[in-house]
Amino acid sequence: MEDVARAAGVSRMTVSRALRSDGPVSDETRARILKIVRKLNYVPDQSAGTLSTRRSGFVATLVPSLNNLHFAESIQALSEQLEPTGLQMLLGHTDYSAEREERLIESMLKRRPEIIVLPFDGHTPRTIKLLKQANVPVIEQWEVPKRPIGYTVGFSNWQAARKMTTALIERGYQRIAFVSESEDAWTRGAARRAGFEDAMQSAGLSAHRMIRFGKPPISIEDGFQIGAQYSEHFADADCIFCVSDAPAFGVLSALKSQQIRVPEDIAVVGFGNFEVSRFSSPTITTVEVDARGIGHQTGELVRRLLVDENDRDGIPRHFEIDVRLRFRESTRA
Amino acid sequence: MEDVARAAGVSRMTVSRALRSDGPVSDETRARILKIVRKLNYVPDQSAGTLSTRRSGFVATLVPSLNNLHFAESIQALSEQLEPTGLQMLLGHTDYSAEREERLIESMLKRRPEIIVLPFDGHTPRTIKLLKQANVPVIEQWEVPKRPIGYTVGFSNWQAARKMTTALIERGYQRIAFVSESEDAWTRGAARRAGFEDAMQSAGLSAHRMIRFGKPPISIEDGFQIGAQYSEHFADADCIFCVSDAPAFGVLSALKSQQIRVPEDIAVVGFGNFEVSRFSSPTITTVEVDARGIGHQTGELVRRLLVDENDRDGIPRHFEIDVRLRFRESTRA
DNA sequence: GATATCCATGTTACCGGTAACATCTCTGGC
DNA sequence: GCCAGAGATGTTACCGGTAACATGGATATC
Numbered sequence: 001m002e003d004v005a006r007a008a009g010v011s012r013m014t015v016s017r018a019l020r021s022d023g024p025v026s027d028e029t030r031a032r033i034l035k036i037v038r039k040l041n042y043v044p045d046q047s048a049g050t051l052s053t054r055r056s057g058f059v060a061t062l063v064p065s066l067n068n069l070h071f072a073e074s075i076q077a078l079s080e081q082l083e084p085t086g087l088q089m090l091l092g093h094t095d096y097s098a099e100r101e102e103r104l105i106e107s108m109l110k111r112r113p114e115i116i117v118l119p120f121d122g123h124t125p126r127t128i129k130l131l132k133q134a135n136v137p138v139i140e141q142w143e144v145p146k147r148p149i150g151y152t153v154g155f156s157n158w159q160a161a162r163k164m165t166t167a168l169i170e171r172g173y174q175r176i177a178f179v180s181e182s183e184d185a186w187t188r189g190a191a192r193r194a195g196f197e198d199a200m201q202s203a204g205l206s207a208h209r210m211i212r213f214g215k216p217p218i219s220i221e222d223g224f225q226i227g228a229q230y231s232e233h234f235a236d237a238d239c240i241f242c243v244s245d246a247p248a249f250g251v252l253s254a255l256k257s258q259q260i261r262v263p264e265d266i267a268v269v270g271f272g273n274f275e276v277s278r279f280s281s282p283t284i285t286t287v288e289v290d291a292r293g294i295g296h297q298t299g300e301l302v303r304r305l306l307v308d309e310n311d312r313d314g315i316p317r318h319f320e321i322d323v324r325l326r327f328r329e330s331t332r333a
Numbered sequence: 334m335e336d337v338a339r340a341a342g343v344s345r346m347t348v349s350r351a352l353r354s355d356g357p358v359s360d361e362t363r364a365r366i367l368k369i370v371r372k373l374n375y376v377p378d379q380s381a382g383t384l385s386t387r388r389s390g391f392v393a394t395l396v397p398s399l400n401n402l403h404f405a406e407s408i409q410a411l412s413e414q415l416e417p418t419g420l421q422m423l424l425g426h427t428d429y430s431a432e433r434e435e436r437l438i439e440s441m442l443k444r445r446p447e448i449i450v451l452p453f454d455g456h457t458p459r460t461i462k463l464l465k466q467a468n469v470p471v472i473e474q475w476e477v478p479k480r481p482i483g484y485t486v487g488f489s490n491w492q493a494a495r496k497m498t499t500a501l502i503e504r505g506y507q508r509i510a511f512v513s514e515s516e517d518a519w520t521r522g523a524a525r526r527a528g529f530e531d532a533m534q535s536a537g538l539s540a541h542r543m544i545r546f547g548k549p550p551i552s553i554e555d556g557f558q559i560g561a562q563y564s565e566h567f568a569d570a571d572c573i574f575c576v577s578d579a580p581a582f583g584v585l586s587a588l589k590s591q592q593i594r595v596p597e598d599i600a601v602v603g604f605g606n607f608e609v610s611r612f613s614s615p616t617i618t619t620v621e622v623d624a625r626g627i628g629h630q631t632g633e634l635v636r637r638l639l640v641d642e643n644d645r646d647g648i649p650r651h652f653e654i655d656v657r658l659r660f661r662e663s664t665r666a
Numbered sequence: 667g668a669t670a671t672c673c674a675t676g677t678t679a680c681c682g683g684t685a686a687c688a689t690c691t692c693t694g695g696c
Numbered sequence: 697g698c699c700a701g702a703g704a705t706g707t708t709a710c711c712g713g714t715a716a717c718a719t720g721g722a723t724a725t726c
Contacts, residue, residue, distance in 0.1 A: 349713065384681045
């Protein structure tokens, strides 16, 4: 920067001002400085700027996992929203572990993020303490916690699963099995399971056909293995509701290879509306979640909180994301 | 930090030393300081540290897109490798646009990354200039460029597609169609297409059945639409080689709905070995690429370049990643 | 017992920007 | 012609750490 200032015959401060769109610099001087900046290939050091302005320009972002299209898409949508603002995303993935989440947050806080975006899958007590002390807006995504730390963008997995279950019961299904992960203490999967159980009980039906298999995120392969044990798990069931479309597709694939007909012999239902559920045969009934919408709304919220000074009033604490039931060929009408 | 130092009755420097594992501080003093740090919830500011040490701890990482399992998995593998090193990843996605890539690199350079990891899909001239001037190791991933900037971790998509095509020809296929994206000027998809064409020509076969459809990344839906126009595109073909498993699955789905049998009437081949290709019916013949391996090797390389001081000699410039042909039910033996 | 050596700790300056205030020049109003 | 006010630019100090060197006391060496 010193070099640029010397070459332009001005002070460092003027260079600094010229590089920031707002600074009061004459057009002529700015043009001259920018030309020299380009010639010398000067790239400002943002950590020095951060230190001085106390604004890091970082958005700390956590996701449970990247190899899940939902999370990948919401991240992608968020990062697209962030681009024009000049904010940068610090990304980490928790791998569905609250301890890993805590470690990640701890290391990200050293970068002084201006906002923290993370999924709610249950936090450790220390995580909650760290988040509160960070003195920075916190946005919890996906599942909406009962006691939010700050803002939330998401929906109730409990309600979504309950709604689908109730709709299935209305369509005449009574002996519904539920497939979910084996270690999901606090995840969205657990909330879906609870919603399913509640709906069944409310209808006076038994929710005893609970299959737990595979670690989060449950995969197509896991679903295939479950489906391969049809007689053991589903002999007296009339419908298999899976915690996600991936195992639903796997179950379907396994049933097909055993000549079990869907939906004639048994129905299959997923969750998430992944692309594969629209193109499998039969196509899979599922719960559609607007993953991009979560990223987009979060981006919008970040903009209102950090960028747009005129739009800071009356920001709601909670943004509800759409959830819709998609009935397809894998259930009978 | 000042506060901590005062509370512990030492100088700021001693606190700084106590917080870094290496510093020469007596065990007793360090214990006392760490206790106070915890009590005061002091979190060091890494941008100040960066400024002073001239080490940012950042690994600038670009991917074409996140909603593609290959990239997501390689990123995940890389970030797992990075965790114990204390390095943090700055992630951006180019959306297959060289201009976006240039902008991202420009903004990331302000953070003074210690290394730059990016896919090779062709760069703008300015991008190449920026990367060279950054004076930082550069790792190009996935497709291996003819003229690498620094290190490379990947494989030749040209060769991989050529190998599969040759194997298909050996199995008796002669009228092979190739499905790829419509705007893929510099992508891996284009390299695959070129490899296909070369193999066909070497075998004295015509490579005129080129279907171009959909923007990168080509989806299941795109494949479905292509497959739905069977008679137009594939009336006289005996095999459909798709640039990725996603459209292959979509094509398969469309063929099935038209009662066209695979592989009896026509074969379908994908690329990537996504999970869906193992569980569709029929299962899909594909080219297996070790996506996690790319992330893992990259992480290993980063470690050797930045962390492990004793292992810095004789680091190869290029790491070749495994590619294997997986013949499944969608082609006849 | 004098000196060399080592370890724990302190002091000072600096990393590369920007906030805050000071200064200077030019313009317009009366 | 004098002064207020606004815009462009300069000066100084500071953001929160750490590098580099200085210091002081304990121990080892002969």
